Each structure stands twice: as C-alpha cells, then as structure tokens.
Amino acid sequence: MDNKTIDGYMMVGSDEIREQDRLDLQHQVWLLTLQGSLFSVPLPDDDRPILDIGCGTGTWASAMARKFPYKDIIAFDLTPPSASGLSNLSFLKANAEDTWRFEKSFGFIHGRMLTSGIHDWPRLLHQCFENLKPGGWLELLDICHPFNTISNIKEESSEFLRWGHVAERCWFHNGLDYRATNKHTARLEALGFVDIQETEHQWPLGPWADSDIDEQIGILTLRNFVTFLRMAGKDIITKDSILSDQEAQNLVNTALEEQRMA
Ligand SMILES: C[S@@+](CC[C@H](N)C(=O)[O-])C[C@H]1O[C@@H](n2cnc3c(N)ncnc32)[C@H](O)[C@@H]1O
Numbered sequence: 001m002d003n004k005t006i007d008g009y010m011m012v013g014s015d016e017i018r019e020q021d022r023l024d025l026q027h028q029v030w031l032l033t034l035q036g037s038l039f040s041v042p043l044p045d046d047d048r049p050i051l052d053i054g055c056g057t058g059t060w061a062s063a064m065a066r067k068f069p070y071k072d073i074i075a076f077d078l079t080p081p082s083a084s085g086l087s088n089l090s091f092l093k094a095n096a097e098d099t100w101r102f103e104k105s106f107g108f109i110h111g112r113m114l115t116s117g118i119h120d121w122p123r124l125l126h127q128c129f130e131n132l133k134p135g136g137w138l139e140l141l142d143i144c145h146p147f148n149t150i151s152n153i154k155e156e157s158s159e160f161l162r163w164g165h166v167a168e169r170c171w172f173h174n175g176l177d178y179r180a181t182n183k184h185t186a187r188l189e190a191l192g193f194v195d196i197q198e199t200e201h202q203w204p205l206g207p208w209a210d211s212d213i214d215e216q217i218g219i220l221t222l223r224n225f226v227t228f229l230r231m232a233g234k235d236i237i238t239k240d241s242i243l244s245d246q247e248a249q250n251l252v253n254t255a256l257e258e259q260r261m262a
Pocket of ligand 1: 026
C-alpha cells in the first residue's frame with residue numbers, strides 16, 4: 001500500500017485514551033450482538049491469512065489471533081496500535097483507500113465500523129474482491145443511517161436524531177456517505193460476490209429492552225453514544241460551518257440531555 005498522510009477520518013476526538021476505551025466498549029457491544037462470536041462467516045479451512053481493515057485498537061484482531069493461533073492475521077489502520085506481541089498478528093499503518101499490494105490473497109477480510117473513514121466504497125469493495133479470490137469471505141459490520149426508533153419518533157421531536165441528520169450532511173460535504181451500509185449488498189452483487197447475506201441487528205439506546213442481552217447492549221450503546229457525542233459531536237457538525245459553534249454546542253447539549261433520560 002502507498003503510505004500517505006490522511007485527513008479523511010473525522011471521528012477521532014481530541015482525547016485519544018477515551019477513544020480507545022470507547023472502541024473497546026463498542027467491541028463488547030458487537031460481541032453481545034453476535035452472541036459471543038467474533039464473526040459470522042464460515043472461516044475458510046486453508047492457510048490463507050485474515051485481514052482486518054481499519055483495526056482501531058486491534059482488539060478484534062488480537063482476539064482472533066489468540067483464538068486461531070495457526071492463522072496469520074494482518075490488521076491495518078491509519079493509526080495502528082504498536083506491536084501486537086503475538087507471533088501470528090501484524091499491525092500495519094496504511095490507508096484502506098490506497099491501492100493494496102498484498103503478496104497473498106486472504107481467506108477472510110473483516111471491516112467493522114468504517115463508514116466515517118471511507119470515501120470510495122465501490123473501490124474498497126473491489127479491492128476486497130480482488131484480494132479474496134478464490135473463495136474467500138468478507139464480513140462488514142456497521143451502523144445504518146438514519147437511526148431508527150421502534151416508535152417511529154420523528155426528527156423534529158428528538159435532538160439526537162436531529163444531530164444524526166446534521167452530522168450526515170457534514171459528512172456528505174466531506175465526501176462520506178453515512179448511508180453506505182445500506183448500499184453494500186447491491187454493490188457486492190455488482191462486483192460478483194456470491195452467497196451474500198445481510199443481517200440487521202437492533203441496538204436499543206438505554207436499559208429499556210426486555211431481554212437481558214438487549215438490556216446490556218442498550219446500557220453499553222448508550223455509554224458509547226454519549227462518549228462519542230461528548231468527544232466528537234460538536235466538531236463533526238461545525239465542519240464547513242453548517243452550524244455555528246454555539247448552535248452546535250446547544251444541539252450536542254440537548255442531544256446529550258435526551259440521552260440521559262433514555
Ligand atoms: C470506528 S473505528 C473502528 C475500529 C475497529 N474496526 C473496531 O471495530 O473496533 C474506525 C477505525 O477505522 C480507521 N480508519 C478510518 N478510515 C481509514 C482508512 N481510510 N484506512 C485505514 N483505516 C481507517 C480509524 O483510524 C479507526 O481506527
């Protein structure tokens with residue numbers, strides 16, 4: 001891959017430690033969502049390595065490396081963790097949007113929560129396709145926008161939903177499509193991927209759900225979103241002056257207040 005300086009990823013807040021904690025918390029939400037599994041595709045029974053795109057803190061890749069010590073795992077990010085300490089896991093610094101130059105094809109490529117960092121999804125998916133042949137698997141996990149509510153709450157009556165819409169407009173100005181997740185299936189089909197499966201999971205916000213698992217997911221998701229809003233909520237919506245500083249701060253404050261009531 002080419003090594004360039006990137007300024008596309010707009011989610012990381014000023015406090016790196018807190019962003020790492022938030023990503024680890026989000027990892028727990030995904031584990032609960034997938035009922036304890038790290039992935040849901042069939043893991044190919046061959047010696048090809050596994051690739052993790054935009055690995056963040058490396059929590060997923062490290063868990064995979066420990067669980068499958070006979071598999072080599074390559075995990076890359078614009079800001080990768082330092083050395084993994086595991087002989088079968090390498091972290092690389094790379095931009096997913098650059099041309100990939102891997103020596104071998106992969107048996108499995110994983111990409112989780114990448115929407116705020118990818119400007120050209122068709123190209124990224126094409127690179128996945130080319131690097132999985134023959135017979136590899138791709139698993140993408142991400143948030144769907146706009147946020148849904150089970151009681152069909154409208155944007156006008158939720159500051160959090162309004163924040164989501166303003167954020168989406170700002171991301172759009174910066175070449176990012178916050179509805180990309182909903183387009184993956186059609187794009188994968190167009191590229192020639194087969195056995196495509198789309199699964200929708202619902203994350204409650206707050207501890208109101210009936211089942212124990214959903215209650216836990218709701219508690220962690222609320223903490224995740226509150227941390228995210230506090231850290232990056234204002235910066236995202238003041239980019240390109242869509243809102244003034246004060247308007248943005250007011251929107252974040254009222255959205256946070258709404259979350260506190262969840
Ligand atoms: C929301 S975090 C998710 C991290 C990890 N996938 C997880 O699920 O825990 C998004 C990560 O993608 C990385 N990222 C964003 N755009 C990227 C790009 N173009 N190339 C490589 N990494 C990127 C960010 O640096 C960040 O660590």
